Amino acid sequence: MASLNSTHHALETSHPNPSLQVTADHRIKMVEAPVEEPGPGHVLLHIKTTGICGSDIHFWKTGRIGSLVVEGDCILGHEAAGIVLKCGEGVEDLKVGDRVAVEPGVPCERCFLCREGRYNLCDDVQFAGVYPYHGTIQRYKVHPAKWLYKIPNNVSYAEAALLEPLSVVLHGVRTGGLSLGRPALICGAGPIGLLALAAARASGAHPIVITDLEPKRLSFARDYVPSCITYQVDRDLSSEENAAAVRRLFGADEYSAPSTILECTGVESSVVLATFAVRRGGVVCVIGVGKSVMNNLPFMHISLAEIDLRFINRYRDTWPAGLACLSGGTLDVKKLVSHVFPLEKAMEAMDICSDLGNGSIKVQIVDEVAAAVV
CATH class of the missing domain: 3.90.180.10 (Medium-chain alcohol dehydrogenases, catalytic domain)
Structure with a gap:
């Protein structure tokens, strides 16, 4: 090379x-x-x-x-x-x-x-x-x-x-384990988050909520995947308070909370939001790239709730699958x-x-x- x-x-x-x-x-x-x-x-x-x-x-x-x-x-x-x-x-x-x-x-x-x-x-x-x-x-x-x-x-x-950002998402979906008919949350409506949203929809996950700070990106998300629910993160609320608001979009009981979260920003406050929004025993897969050290992760909450915090590094063996998704019309x-x-x-x-x-x-x-x- x-x-x-x-x-x-x-x-x-x-x-x-x-x-x-x-x-x-x-x-x-x-x-x-x-x-x-x-x-x-x-x-x-x-x-x-x-x-x-x-x-x-x-x-x-x-x-x-x-x-x-x-x-x-x-x-x-x-x-x-x-x-x-x-x-x-x-x-x-x-x-x-x-x-x-x-x-x-x-x-x-x-x-x-x-x-x-x-x-x-x-x-x-x-x-x-x-x-x-x-x-x-x-x-x-x-x-x-x-x-x-x-x-x-x-x-x-x-x-x-x-295909390169799609490969990131494919590896994240594989690592996070989205499931047919199970609720999912996508954190971040940038290119990776939007591709994750489309992949989650194609996987059969439901309902799907996507978050972002930028209303224009959330508007795009609604046009891109009309069945999704959007949530604009409130800068005046804590990550835990924003997570509670996101939880309410899925329903009132614990079972309706998202079982899988694809965190696509890498921003510390968003990662923290994800750990509070996921159901007990659920999976948070961090796809986004963040700062070298995060000091405010709620360690005991993650521990006591047995939250499975997973990470990915780029991708492997995803290009053939990605090409199949594109040529077969699975994803636009x-x-x-x-x-x-x-x-x-x-x-x-x-x-x-x-x-x-x-x-x-x-x-x-x-x-x-x-x-x-x-």
């Missing part, structure tokens, strides 16, 4: 390779990036669509997510789909012209976690858009063929780029794309995405240039 220290040879192309890079001092810039020759087992892609993720904003604004620190210039982006331009030696399952979705994490495949099939926990993963591994907000990118998936004809590049993700920008205006796209007041849901960057390799 291409990194800042890559030894791949540069290719001559008929077009430049604009890229959006973040710096160690919390700036973003458009920079011409080299185009690399695909080595054995790799392909050269023309990235057609990349979605902006909250992690991209975190790396820009704060320079880190937990132990992942931006220590130098790095191309952002990991929610991507594109077309194969050139295949390296030994690539047999892909050919030039294939449309593909990109699984951005490349594990070592040698550690005990990889051998167990839990490659999402690999400590040596090379993840696109996380320093020092360059991401997908560029025209040309080299990626291992093994971590690319052919896109069916009825799935667009925009939909295929949403197209509605989530609220803004589209050309690659050359990637900085403007980041600005729009960084301010929730702009009403964005999913911002995507597209490249319509008919790219080719010489």
Whole structure:
């Protein structure tokens, strides 16, 4: 996988390779990036669509997510789909012209976690858009063929780029264990929360409540999944008081309280709300990315109620299932794309995405240039 220290040879192309890079001092810039020759087992892609993720904003604004620190210039982006331009030696399952979705994490495949099939926990993963591994907000990118998936004809590049956040949700649903006819709560109506809402509906969970601070996002949620119930979190109430209000939306008795909660914000107050809203013996699966340390989790409440507090790290073995959901019509993700920008205006796209007041849901960057390799 291409990194800042890559030894791949540069290719001559008929077009430049604009890229959006973040710096160690919390700036973003458009920079011409080299185009690399695909080595054995790799392909050269023309990235057609990349979605902006909250992690991209975190790396820009704060320079880190937990132990992942931006220590130098790095191309952002990991929610991507594109077309194969050139295949390296030994690539047999892909050919030039294939449309593909990109699984951005490349594990070592040698550690005990990889051998167990839990490659999402690999400590040596090379993840696109996380320093020092360059991401997908560029025209040309080299990626291992093994971590690319052919896109069916009825799935667009925009939909295929949403497979990455959908994979997060699929892993969260699998970990949280949504059940047919059982009540569920989704905390957060951002892109991940909205995908979780759609997945919960498809799973047969009922009733489903979704929370957020932003009324525009809750309005979108009602349009996206009309059967859901929305709750605007009250900043003047404690997490426990907000949880009590959420509980009342499900019904008066303990049994009607949500048995599964998918917490999609990572915000401490929302995680606390989830622990108070879930029924005794229920499951809270934290999908969202939060701060390194949370000091106010109600430990004894979680303990005495035997609340099963679970966590996920990205995903594993989700791209085939995600493609099946899209091609089979199980989930409609197209509605989530609220803004589209050309690659050359990637900085403007980041600005729009960084301010929730702009009403964005999913911002995507597209490249319509008919790219080719010489």
